[in-house]
Amino acid sequence: MQVIMLGVRGRRVFSALGRWENGVTAMAVVTAAPSSPCHISTSPPPCHFHTSARQSYKCELTSKRYAVQRGGFSQVCEADVKFFNDLLEPHRIVVGEAELAGHNTDWLGTVRGASSVLLKPKTTQEVSTILAYCSEHNLAVCPQGGNTGLVGGSVPVFDEVIVCTSLMNQVESVDTWSGVVTCQAGCVLEALDQHVAQFGLMIPLDLGAKGSCHIGGNVSTNAGGLRLLRYGNLHGSILGVEAVLASGEVMDCISAMKKDNTGYDLKHLFIGSEGTLGLVTKVAISCPPRPAAVNLAFLGLVTFEDVLNTYKAAKSQLGEILSSCEFIDRSSLECVETNLKLKAPIDEYPFYMLLETSGSNTSHDEEKLNNFLESTLGSGLVANGTVATEPSRMLSIWALRERIAEALIHEGYTYKYDISLPLPEFYKVVEDMRQHLGPSIIRCCGYGHIGDGNLHLNITSKEFEKEILNRIEPTVYEWTSRVNGSISAEHGVGFKKRNYIHYSKTAGAIKLMQQMKKLMDPKGILNPYKVLPDE
Numbered sequence: 001m002q003v004i005m006l007g008v009r010g011r012r013v014f015s016a017l018g019r020w021e022n023g024v025t026a027m028a029v030v031t032a033a034p035s036s037p038c039h040i041s042t043s044p045p046p047c048h049f050h051t052s053a054r055q056s057y058k059c060e061l062t063s064k065r066y067a068v069q070r071g072g073f074s075q076v077c078e079a080d081v082k083f084f085n086d087l088l089e090p091h092r093i094v095v096g097e098a099e100l101a102g103h104n105t106d107w108l109g110t111v112r113g114a115s116s117v118l119l120k121p122k123t124t125q126e127v128s129t130i131l132a133y134c135s136e137h138n139l140a141v142c143p144q145g146g147n148t149g150l151v152g153g154s155v156p157v158f159d160e161v162i163v164c165t166s167l168m169n170q171v172e173s174v175d176t177w178s179g180v181v182t183c184q185a186g187c188v189l190e191a192l193d194q195h196v197a198q199f200g201l202m203i204p205l206d207l208g209a210k211g212s213c214h215i216g217g218n219v220s221t222n223a224g225g226l227r228l229l230r231y232g233n234l235h236g237s238i239l240g241v242e243a244v245l246a247s248g249e250v251m252d253c254i255s256a257m258k259k260d261n262t263g264y265d266l267k268h269l270f271i272g273s274e275g276t277l278g279l280v281t282k283v284a285i286s287c288p289p290r291p292a293a294v295n296l297a298f299l300g301l302v303t304f305e306d307v308l309n310t311y312k313a314a315k316s317q318l319g320e321i322l323s324s325c326e327f328i329d330r331s332s333l334e335c336v337e338t339n340l341k342l343k344a345p346i347d348e349y350p351f352y353m354l355l356e357t358s359g360s361n362t363s364h365d366e367e368k369l370n371n372f373l374e375s376t377l378g379s380g381l382v383a384n385g386t387v388a389t390e391p392s393r394m395l396s397i398w399a400l401r402e403r404i405a406e407a408l409i410h411e412g413y414t415y416k417y418d419i420s421l422p423l424p425e426f427y428k429v430v431e432d433m434r435q436h437l438g439p440s441i442i443r444c445c446g447y448g449h450i451g452d453g454n455l456h457l458n459i460t461s462k463e464f465e466k467e468i469l470n471r472i473e474p475t476v477y478e479w480t481s482r483v484n485g486s487i488s489a490e491h492g493v494g495f496k497k498r499n500y501i502h503y504s505k506t507a508g509a510i511k512l513m514q515q516m517k518k519l520m521d522p523k524g525i526l527n528p529y530k531v532l533p534d535e
């Protein structure tokens with residue numbers, strides 16, 4: 001890589017877990033696209049979740065659990081495997097039930113497909129050849145990144161060929177003048193973030209699955225995460241996308257320019273379309289400077305009204321330095337304490353909030369945060385609170401929030417809902433569903449990105465029960481639609497929500513989506529049974 005070293009100075013960098021710690025890093029400018037791209041992660045990627053938390057691979061087959069009809073696709077035959085073998089080295093083709101188990105089952109252990117082959121291309125050209133072949137031979141394809149998706153979109157429903165991006169992990173260039181990184185789709189989010197850290201930049205996206213999810217998966221789901229409040233969603237920070245269409249045609253929309261009004265902005269079609277319109281192979285991301293000062297407050301609150309008023313006060317008093325505003329109810333925190341043995345830094349309260357500030361001036365930010373806490377604690381709005389500035393303390397506080405999803409799956413089966421709601425209604429749905437479900441369940445809890453109006457409503461039971469599912473759905477979607485919320489805030493529609501999309505989209509919008517799908521994927525081979533409702 002052609003790099004000019006400008007100097008070295010003390011600053012804070014992300015730790016291996018994606019949180020802040022003191023360190024020294026080089027400020028550098030990449031003057032041109034590197035001749036040999038930088039390889040930033042190895043296979044398998046660092047998977048803290050897959051190894052420790054991933055549910056059993058032996059859940060019921062999706063085709064048995066759900067009423068879903070296999071499309072008229074061909075089945076993979078010997079000639080197909082021979083073609084793939086001629087294209088890729090043996091270690092880049094995975095066959096065999098045991099070897100494929102982790103790729104056929106989702107992270108939650110709630111849906112399971114029966115693919116017989118997984119392919120690991122390294123280049124856009126290989127993806128193009130694979131898709132052209134699958135299109136010609138009428139083989140359905142399931143694109144897969146880190147397989148951390150939570151709506152059943154990342155695994156096959158029947159026997160789709162899995163095309164996994166795990167070996168597409170090259171960083172092509174980092175332009176430190178504009179702050180734009182261009183990389184392949186299979187870069188693991190956390191590794192990519194560590195890579196740009198050496199240039200004083202950060203990836204404007206952070207989520208609990210950062211150690212496993214791929215940037216291509218993030219773009220394909222339009223992932224939100226913990227700092228959307230500050231950096232906006234990926235439709236804003238993704239400047240370019242390269243994707244391969246179902247036919248094998250490479251769609252190069254990889255412009256790294258911040259401004260480009262030359263007609264329809266096609267890259268947006270691939271952001272959030274969950275692998276149904278194209279397989280994302282490369283992205284250009286606009287990266288903000290890495291903040292030098294980060295503080296984290298963990299607060300205890302007595303009423304939900306106090307939570308809302310605290311958020312309002314944080315917006316007005318912390319303003320431009322507020323980088324995250326997260327919400328946890330008592331039941332969610334209790335789940336993390338009980339199932340993962342983590343310890344909260346303050347006593348028990350009905351509600352908790354995490355407020356993070358990020359800026360360029362430590363004393364300025366600390367003063368602002370301290371003033372904010374003095375006033376909210378003084379007025380009784382906040383009942384108790386603690387501030388962390390040390391990396392290890394911040395890490396352990398963040399774990400209380402980030403590991404709730406993991407803690408929940410310890411209880412058996414998680415019914416997971418990710419909804420956008422107007423703030424006054426934000427917590428009512430948790431209370432209503434708790435009452436509606438009564439003692440038939442283990443837990444009904446709420447947490448989420450309150451600064452973005454995004455609630456994660458989660459219900460657990462010892463094992464999957466159809467009757468419980470039928471009591472939750474469509475009630476929860478009707479509830480959400482009644483208050484004009486969205487039935488999918490950030491996780492996407494995937495397999496599980498496709499037949500509920502009408503709660504958040506008009507018939508006209510769904511029809512146009514179906515027409516776009518027909519145009520871009522006439523045979524419907526790309527991620528069938530996902531996003532669009534059954535016809």
Ligand code: FAD
Pocket residue numbers: 049107142143144145146147148149150153154155165185206207208209212213214215216217218219220221222223224225226274275276278279280281402405406490491494527530
């Ligand atoms: P996968 O799970 O492999 O795939 C997701 C979808 O994208 C599938 O439909 C798949 O077919 C498609 N896809 C994957 N790669 C490509 C590609 N290259 N081209 C086309 N389609 C592709 N999500 C949030 O939004 N915010 C969070 O805060 C958040 N936190 C999480 C915390 C935990 C512990 C876990 C397990 C998940 C969390 N998620 C969160 C959900 C998940 O991590 C995101 O949806 C993530 O973006 C998925 O990335 P992935 O690489 O794992 O994609």
Ligand code: MLT
Pocket residue numbers: 208225401402404405418448449456
């Ligand atoms: C989160 O914010 O923790 C994730 O979106 C995962 C979840 O909803 O459980």
Ligand code: ZN
Pocket residue numbers: 225448449456490
């Ligand atoms: Zn989330």
